[in-house]
Amino acid sequence: MNRGMMIEFTLDTRTGVPPYLQLVQQVRRALRLDLLSEGDQLPTVKEVVARIAINPNTVLKAYRELEHDGLVAARPGVGTFVVKTLSDSTIAAHGPLRHELVRWLAKARRAGLDDESIEALFRDSFRASSAEGIA
Amino acid sequence: MTAVVATSGLGKRYGRNWALSDCTLEIPQGHVVGLVGPNGAGKSTLLNLAVGLLSPSAGEIEVLGGRPASDPQQLGRVGFVAQDTPTFAGLSVGDHLRLGAHLNPGWDAELAEGRIAQLGLALDHRAGKLSGGQRAQLVLTLAVAKRPELLILDEPVASLDPLARREFLQILMETVAEHGVSVVLSSHLVADIERVCDYLVVLVASRVQVAGTIDDLLSSHVRLIGARHDMGSMPSNQEVIEESHTDRQSTILIRTDGPILDPRWTVEQVSLEDVVLAYMGQQSGERSSRRQRLAIRR
Numbered sequence A: 001m002n003r004g005m006m007i008e009f010t011l012d013t014r015t016g017v018p019p020y021l022q023l024v025q026q027v028r029r030a031l032r033l034d035l036l037s038e039g040d041q042l043p044t045v046k047e048v049v050a051r052i053a054i055n056p057n058t059v060l061k062a063y064r065e066l067e068h069d070g071l072v073a074a075r076p077g078v079g080t081f082v083v084k085t086l087s088d089s090t091i092a093a094h095g096p097l098r099h100e101l102v103r104w105l106a107k108a109r110r111a112g113l114d115d116e117s118i119e120a121l122f123r124d125s126f127r128a129s130s131a132e133g134i135a
Numbered sequence B: 001m002t003a004v005v006a007t008s009g010l011g012k013r014y015g016r017n018w019a020l021s022d023c024t025l026e027i028p029q030g031h032v033v034g035l036v037g038p039n040g041a042g043k044s045t046l047l048n049l050a051v052g053l054l055s056p057s058a059g060e061i062e063v064l065g066g067r068p069a070s071d072p073q074q075l076g077r078v079g080f081v082a083q084d085t086p087t088f089a090g091l092s093v094g095d096h097l098r099l100g101a102h103l104n105p106g107w108d109a110e111l112a113e114g115r116i117a118q119l120g121l122a123l124d125h126r127a128g129k130l131s132g133g134q135r136a137q138l139v140l141t142l143a144v145a146k147r148p149e150l151l152i153l154d155e156p157v158a159s160l161d162p163l164a165r166r167e168f169l170q171i172l173m174e175t176v177a178e179h180g181v182s183v184v185l186s187s188h189l190v191a192d193i194e195r196v197c198d199y200l201v202v203l204v205a206s207r208v209q210v211a212g213t214i215d216d217l218l219s220s221h222v223r224l225i226g227a228r229h230d231m232g233s234m235p236s237n238q239e240v241i242e243e244s245h246t247d248r249q250s251t252i253l254i255r256t257d258g259p260i261l262d263p264r265w266t267v268e269q270v271s272l273e274d275v276v277l278a279y280m281g282q283q284s285g286e287r288s289s290r291r292q293r294l295a296i297r298r
Helices: A021-032 A045-052 A056-068 A087-111 A115-134 B045-051 B072-077 B091-101 B107-121 B132-145 B162-179 B188-196 B214-222 B272-280 B287-297
Strands: A070-076 A081-084 B003-014 B015-029 B032-036 B058-063 B077-079 B149-153 B180-186 B199-204 B207-213 B221-227 B236-245 B249-256 B266-269
Touching: A021 A056, A045 A056, A045 B162, A045 B236, A056 A070, A056 A081, A056 B162, A070 B045, A087 A115, B003 B077, B003 B180, B015 B058, B015 B207, B032 B045, B032 B188, B045 B058, B045 B077, B045 B149, B072 B077, B077 B132, B091 B107, B091 B132, B091 B180, B132 B149, B132 B162, B162 B188, B188 B272, B199 B214, B199 B272, B207 B214, B207 B272, B214 B221, B214 B249, B214 B272, B221 B272, B236 B272, B249 B272
Parallel strands: B032 B180, B032 B199, B077 B149, B149 B180
Antiparallel strands: A070 A081, B003 B015, B003 B058, B199 B207, B221 B249, B221 B266, B236 B249
């Protein structure tokens, strides 16, 4: 165990997800799960690279992205600190959305779709809607 | 922006055989660059030319804006870890540090001794008795303690066990974070490259097949799967890197700068290994003939 460090990063090189994005997602997840809250310090770049042997620029890029999203702030010479948490705003929205999704899933099953078809349908629609967002 | 390594028409010949021929590339500063390619692509030859252990038979090479090993100052700017991390078997760890201090004007004794202590190596230990991992760490320490601007490593971790490999890369990355040194390393281990590098160069038969930051490479390549497709009808911003077809299905790996709008394709993200393999399988200038061969085989 590593005292002092709030979270520890991991890296999965078998997915197509770029390493910096994996770090961003791990911080966002920790914020959502309340593992990190305002004022907490993220591990320093040197700590991260010495621990999981990744490129320092990857860590910097991840932290810059989190800063751009207004979740963390860098204090030069000190470190990077959490300034906003994700848990409150999203949990409030979770309930109704989850409720709707459960109802939709029940409807899909009644329509005769099996798990695999539901997943394929979800993935397909998800991609179509994010592609619309880009275009 | 200066390139750390820039070559133009670079070649090295042994007798009648060219180990490297007509190689033109530019590696930007401030990156950890992974150099990959099949055996015999010319990776080691290129790296040995960059540190000045070999001299070119044709073309030009500049390293940090100067000619490799042209003077003591240039020698001090580049650190090198050769394949199989050679040491003097009869000399002790301490002897190696003293040798490094004598041979390098910019030697950082504090860094060297600190690193050796951190690794738990005894100064009176003979280098010939070290494990592979310890020897690699000793050679890395020597290369880093001369405080170079560019560190070149030729398959540094190839012969190490997974634990020693991870430890070596941890120290290497710590060095990059601390001293901001540029790194060029060759390796066959794509998973390692994806971890520690942020820039990739794929070299096949002396040619650069693809080069760029790893984030860009991952986001600009996708795999498309769908019903058998006529390749002549691909949009102009989609370059086909690798394709395979059955009577009914087409699976292609493309490079593109935009989203895939054609609903007939299922789009999959690719791993760095997929990208590397696709380019390594692509023989320059032989794409059309390869396609013909495939057609004949079917």
